Amino acid sequence: MCLAYPYKIVEIKNEWTAVAETQGVKTEISLQLLPEPVKEGDWVLVHVGFAIQKLSEKEAEESLKAWDELLKQSEPYLE
Amino acid sequence: MNYSNSLNHIWNKFKDPERVKSLVNLIKKEIEKYGKPINIMEFCGGHTHVILRNGLDELLKGYINFVHGPGCPVCVIALERIDLAIELAKIPDVTLCTYGDLMRVPGSNRMSLLKLRAEGYEIKPISSAMEALKLAIENPQKKVIFFAIGFETTSPHTAVLIKQAKKLRVKNLWVVCNHILALVVLEYLLQTEEKPLIDAFIGPGHVSTITGSKAYESIVKRYQKPIVISGFEPLDLIQAIYLITKQMIEERCEVEIQYTRSVTPEGNIKAKEFLKEVFNIRRSFPWRGLGEIPYSAYEIKSEYEIFDGEKIFKVSVNSGKENPFCLCGKVIKGLSKPTECKLFGKACTPQNPIGPCMVSSEGACLAYFKYKRI
Ligand code: SF4
Numbered sequence: 001m002c003l004a005y006p007y008k009i010v011e012i013k014n015e016w017t018a019v020a021e022t023q024g025v026k027t028e029i030s031l032q033l034l035p036e037p038v039k040e041g042d043w044v045l046v047h048v049g050f051a052i053q054k055l056s057e058k059e060a061e062e063s064l065k066a067w068d069e070l071l072k073q074s075e076p077y078l079e
Numbered sequence: 080m081n082y083s084n085s086l087n088h089i090w091n092k093f094k095d096p097e098r099v100k101s102l103v104n105l106i107k108k109e110i111e112k113y114g115k116p117i118n119i120m121e122f123c124g125g126h127t128h129v130i131l132r133n134g135l136d137e138l139l140k141g142y143i144n145f146v147h148g149p150g151c152p153v154c155v156i157a158l159e160r161i162d163l164a165i166e167l168a169k170i171p172d173v174t175l176c177t178y179g180d181l182m183r184v185p186g187s188n189r190m191s192l193l194k195l196r197a198e199g200y201e202i203k204p205i206s207s208a209m210e211a212l213k214l215a216i217e218n219p220q221k222k223v224i225f226f227a228i229g230f231e232t233t234s235p236h237t238a239v240l241i242k243q244a245k246k247l248r249v250k251n252l253w254v255v256c257n258h259i260l261a262l263v264v265l266e267y268l269l270q271t272e273e274k275p276l277i278d279a280f281i282g283p284g285h286v287s288t289i290t291g292s293k294a295y296e297s298i299v300k301r302y303q304k305p306i307v308i309s310g311f312e313p314l315d316l317i318q319a320i321y322l323i324t325k326q327m328i329e330e331r332c333e334v335e336i337q338y339t340r341s342v343t344p345e346g347n348i349k350a351k352e353f354l355k356e357v358f359n360i361r362r363s364f365p366w367r368g369l370g371e372i373p374y375s376a377y378e379i380k381s382e383y384e385i386f387d388g389e390k391i392f393k394v395s396v397n398s399g400k401e402n403p404f405c406l407c408g409k410v411i412k413g414l415s416k417p418t419e420c421k422l423f424g425k426a427c428t429p430q431n432p433i434g435p436c437m438v439s440s441e442g443a444c445l446a447y448f449k450y451k452r453i
Contacts, residue, residue: 035347
C-alpha cells in the first residue's frame with residue numbers, strides 16, 4: 001500500500017496525464033500531484049497510479065558516492 | 080549510455096550485496112563502540128519486508144533489534160470499518176471499489192469483501208483512485224463508492240479524485256474516507272503506557288515524500304528519539320541504520336534523510352495543498368489493535384460533503400469480536416513478534432488469514448510467514 005516504484009515517462013498525454021513505463025510495462029499515470037513539470041525521459045516515483053515525486057538522479061549518484069567514500073576511509077580498520 | 084539505462088544502473092547499485100556487506104561490518108564495529116544493541120522500530124511495513132527478505136535482521140543479530148511498527152494501512156484498519164465496507168457493498172445498485180489488499184481482510188465472522196463478491200455483490204479492486212472516477216462515468220446507473228484507505232501516501236490521490244469529481248459534476252460517486260495519519264500514530268506509540276522498547280526510528284520513505292522531513296522535528300525533540308527516513312532497497316536500510324548508530328554514539332537526536340533521491344525537508348507541497356483543501360482532521364478514529372486515537376485521521380470537508388459516502392449512506396454496523404488469540408494488536412505496537420502468536424502458520428495462513436497482518440503485502444505476519452518459517 002505504501003510502496004512506490006520508479007517509472008520512466010515515455011509520453012506526455014496532457015497537462016495531467018502521462019504514459020510511464022517500468023520493467024517493460026506501460027501504464028497511464030496522473031501527474032496532478034507533481035509540484036514540478038516533467039518531460040519524456042524523466043523518472044518519477046509512482047504510487048498507485050499517481051506520480052508523487054520527480055526522482056533525482058543527481059541525489060542518487062551523490063549518496064552512493066558518499067557511501068563509497070566512507071567505506072574506503074574505514075576499510076583499513078574493517079580488516 | 081542513454082538516460083534510462085544510466086538511472087537503472089544507479090538503482091541497481093542500491094541492491095549491491097557487496098556494499099551491503101561492508102556497511103554491515105562497519106555498523107557492527109560502531110555498535111561495539113556504543114557498547115549495547117540498539118532497538119530500532121521500522122515504522123513502515125514495506126521496510127519490514129525488505130529487512131526480512133534480505134535477512135538484514137540475521138546479519139545484524141545481537142547488534143540491532145528490529146521492532147516492527149504499525150506502518151501498514153491495511154493492518155491497522157479497524158474491524159468495524161471492514162464491516163462498514165461490507166454493509167455499503169450490500170446496498171442495491173452499489174459498486175464498491177477499493178485497493179486490492181483490503182479485499183481479503185476479514186471483518187466480523189471472518190466475512191471479507193472478497194467472500195461477499197463471491198456471493199454476487201459488485202466489488203472491484205482498483206489500482207488508482209482515478210479508476211473510481213472512470214467507473215462512475217462509464218456506469219451512470221450505478222452508485223460507485225470508493226472505500227479509500229491509506230496513509231499520507233494515498234490520501235492526496237483521494238483529494239485529487241474528489242476535486243475532479245466536483246469539477247466534472249459527477250453525481251454517482253462517493254468516497255468513504257479511512258485515511259490515517261502516520262505521524263500521529265508514531266507519536267501515540269511513544270505515549271502509550273505499554274510502550275515497545277525503541278531507541279530510534281527508521282522513518283517511512285514514501286509517507287515522508289509527501290509530508291517532508293520537517294514534519295517529524297517536534298516529535299524528535301519532544302521524545303528524544305532519532306529518526307532516519309529511508310528508501311526501500313537493502314543498501315538504503317543499511318545506510319539508515321548506520322546513520323542512526325552514528326547519532327546514538329554522538330548523542331545526537333535529529334531527523335535525517337537517507338532517501339534523498341525522493342524526500343525533501345518540505346515534502347510534496349502540491350500534494351499537501353490538495354490535502355488541506357479537501358480534508359479536515361477527525362476528532363477521533365478507530366485503529367485495529369490500538370483503539371480510538373484522537374486526531375488521527377482525515378474526514379471530507381463540508382464543502383465536499385456531497386461526495387462523502389459516510390454522510391450520504393446510513394448503514395448500521397454491528398461488529399463482533401476479534402479472534403481473542405490474534406496478536407495483531409501487539410504486533411502492530413511492536414510488543415510481540417508474529418511467531419509468538421498461537422495461530423501463526425497453523426490456523427492463520429495467507430490463504431486463510433485471521434488477522435490483517437497476515438493479509439497485507441506489508442504485514443509483519445505475512446513477512447514472517449514468507450521469509451522466516453522454519
Ligand atoms: S498470525 Fe494471524 S492471528 Fe496471529 S497475529 Fe498474525 S494475523 Fe493475527
